[in-house]
Amino acid sequence: MNITQRPSPNKYDGRKGWKPDMIVCHITEGSYDGAVSWLCNPQAQASAHFVVAQDGRVAQLVQLTDGAWCNGTSTDVGSSVYYGKSTLAVVRERKTNANYYTVSIEHEGVWAKTKGRLTDAQLSATIELIKYIRSEVKRIYGVEIPIDREHIVGHYQINPITKPNCPGSEFQFDAIIAALKGTGSSAGASGGSTTGTSLYRVQVGAYGAKANAEKTLADLKAKGYDTMLVQVGNLYKVQVGAYSQKANADNMAARLKADGFDTFITTQGGSAVVAEPAATSITVGSKVKIKSNATRYSTGQAIPDWVKDDTYTVQQLGDGKVLLKEILSWVNTSDVTLV
């Protein structure tokens, strides 16, 4: 495809050992030319790998082998862009700056006018661009970026507090994913998922006694890791994360080792022993709160932060959603907790 090179000085040299496996979509809140020129200006202290115009033009500002300054997360718990606020498990688990493992695409548009909806020319250019990015990342890093909504994401999923409307609720994620799967990679010939490969899990221990596994689980949780306890045969295994790319599992293993845990990487999962509290216990009349990491109502609109402070009464149960009486809004069941 035709990509204009407009190198920006705003970038990391390299990716601090990470390999890219996530594509993040943004909205420019301005014109294509304005965005390209601003993101090349050292004063901006911001950039993106690519910018896609509404007429389908594409510029590249940062090479895929470098990190752009577009959707960073902080390791500071008090920061509004703390990684722990992301709605993506992968971002929370990696506990590092999301700019290291992402490829960012800015899309020309103004949210108040378009809510992120791409023009036809822009949508086809973005689909072609993502195909190109996936093939380049495969060629350079040997990494196959999965075609799903955990790896082709919006900025709002990474920084829900600061960027709830980037790129906007009308952005055509579903169309992009359908197009990528339809004409798919060579791996998609069977018509099934192209992401059906095994996941790499970092195992921290395997125990005959459940109590010992639970102790390790508690130690990990105390240090902030998202862990799970699974049972394989008569062994209880403590695992951290599930990664499509081995390099990222390696990275997590190194981090755990630095924290004093013995690890090895396995593709064997197992059945979960510790289940989430059953959401089915929510019934009409239940008192619930909206989770702090929830971003959107079931209808797609953004949930303002202040709404999350109050307790609400469930008035009606829907398919995977609940109607909250006091705000007369449908919220996904997964986004509420019983109080």
Ligand SMILES: [Zn+2]
């Ligand atoms: Zn953004």
